[in-house]
Amino acid sequence: MSGKTSRRESTEVVVIGAGPAGLTLANLLRQAGVECVVLERQSRPYVEQRQRAGILDHHGARVFEEWGLADTVLAGMPQETRFEFRVDGEQRFLDVSAITEGRSGRLVPQQVLVGRLLARLLESGGDLRFEAAEVTPHGVGGAAPTVTYRDAEGRTHEIACSYVAGCDGHHGVSRAGVPAHALTTYSHDYGIGWLTVLADVPPPGFPLMAITAHGFAAHFPRGPRASRFYLQCAPDATAADWPDERIWAQLRLRLADKDLPDGPIGEKAFVEMRSHVVDPMRYGRLFLVGDAAHIITPMGGKGMNLAVADADVLARALRAAVREGDEEPLAAYSATCLERVWQHQEFSRWMTEMTHEAGDESLAGPFRRRLARARLDRLFTSGPAARAFGDMMAGG
Template identity: 60%
Template sequence: MADTVRELSESPESTTVVVIGAGPAGLTVANLLRRSGIDCVVLERQTREYVAQRQRAGIVETRAVRMFDSWGLADRVLGGVPHDGILELRVDGETHLVNDYDGSEGPTARLCPQQMLVQKLTAAYLEDGGDLRFEAADVSLHDLTDDRPTVRYRTADGGLRAITCSFVAGCDGDHGISRTAVPDGALTPYAFDHGIGWLTVMADAPPPAHPLLAVSPQGFAAHFPRGPYASRYYLQCPPDDRPDAWSDARVWDALRTRLGDPALVSGPITDREIFRLRSLVHDPMQYGRLFLVGDAAHIVSPMGGKGMNLALYDADLLARAVRDAVHDGDDTALRSYSQRCLRRVWSDQEFSQWMTRMLHDAGDATNSGPFHRSLARARLDRLFTSPGAAGAFSELMTGMDFGEDAGPQPR
């Protein structure tokens, strides 16, 4: 124990921000801090190869694209192809095209899988001289309410390290260590279980012309592009279902039925898993010098594609708040960070909840019952026939503009 204490005390490091986690949230924080001339260290417990291949969300919505553009990073970090704004809602086999373009000026959404965004964010950060440390084990946070917190971790070769800093950005997701470092009772969790499961399937099969969401009496289904020759599919199922209960033949039969496409082209299935739709919000999103970002603070139903985009907005607000504090001595934005983030978080939670219920209740009425099924069908009919309803939907899908002041341009 004495040797451990001596090693940590003899070679302490110092930086302004320690970022925990090298997913979209952490890497966005780190890149924006670099653009602001603020030093930081990113710690990630996994290997670079593992992080680069994690398959997750695939659409960077319009407001998030414009956020990256305002920092001069859009061309460097956003791969994929521009999203034409068309979303197909297929109800009992009948196609309805909904446009999520809200008429505003500027670049629009991009179909950009998470692993591509992470790879490009990683490359940009390292090219700009960023400090990114993979395989950082046993990370622990200390003295978070002091002026100079300490982050300790173990390197891949077993060495112990300690870093003092001014701020810690907890970007390590729902199961990371950042939120667990907050004392019990300091945060209030708001949790909701939707009672719905999804089987998610990755396959080497042709992508759809537009992101596709389908409603049928057999349940919800979806088909999204994940590259020029790959697709991700979703099938509603009981939340306690098992992936091995879904053979390849059962998956393709269910997709053809629910998508209303008997000629759907199949392909090799490369991955399948079942997850439970849930929502979770922690309030506040900060404790002392620790600021929670993305999934470390909130989980949202995947309907509407808001999870990753909320993380990007959190990262933007935090980076600008740290910039103000470091360069101008103004901690106003840091003190209001949680309040400002949660305004958008709750708005997107409400939208995702509305969309989840509409597209699931409108199909299989086993769980929802005939009354809620009829309500959901009425919502769909209004979306397809009312310009006002379609406009509100487009604004929310695009990423509602809360009038956040972008402040001075990055330094």
């Protein structure tokens, strides 16, 4: 690594990445009295403005409550208790809070969660370094790992540590730095695409998913005057295929709402409807957290929640290792997290196939369409089926 004079330092844990996984972990480690340094390659404004998912399930909310961070994360965030399924224009509602004895989630847009966790970490004296370039873990397979990076002024840094937490996503340096032979990767491609649109239009009363022969659509709140829309599209679709006029026409058609107002579109993006899981979520003293270890489709809203759950498990394990000399929870980290990961992957797969195949016959044929309709109908006619759905939505 070239540049100005190197600086050498040390800490207990280096956290790579300041998204939901990294910032949750760093805050939990601060609460546990475990020293850490967080390295983020992007600038602070970029991190704070990045738009992503927005539902924190009951389990995710409990994590912050149990660590004494509820006032930081949950204050003013409304509960999400009901969901609307609009099937060929017919409204059907599920009250998750009612069928799970009050275990409802919260509407917490990711940029709000990130902003609050970031502010809390800095206010509590946490060490968070933005614009850290060329971040590279070294020696994670041994007993004395280090992490090097170059700061915005061009100075190089080397941080000696006991553990490294890779919270930098699917394409980050953490997972890429693990030898290929050390991981087994499981992948699934759903054969569909999603166009996601953030627009300045009034949000719906409840999160809404529409099942129609014209393709899947969804409308979710993202604040008092903002909405997030999703539209099923071809896997290879481009922005040129979806001008604003087509977006609003298809939303009105699929949502069966000819009066849906349009408004300024602040963001268009395409979502790869694919799932990835790596096993194990650990290599030596490097621990993969959140998207670095697993990617899940947005259906069911579990990506951010799995990141929070991983961070909770790892923070407890690191506290035991650093403060009590007990490394057994660290040895169990991967197996503990993967049990939840696979449960949520199955829920996301089940829900993705049900909501898409129940509408669009071209995806899997008429037989599968009728099967999907039967699964969907069961949510509204069978108490046990509704409770099973509610349990997974709540974080199971």
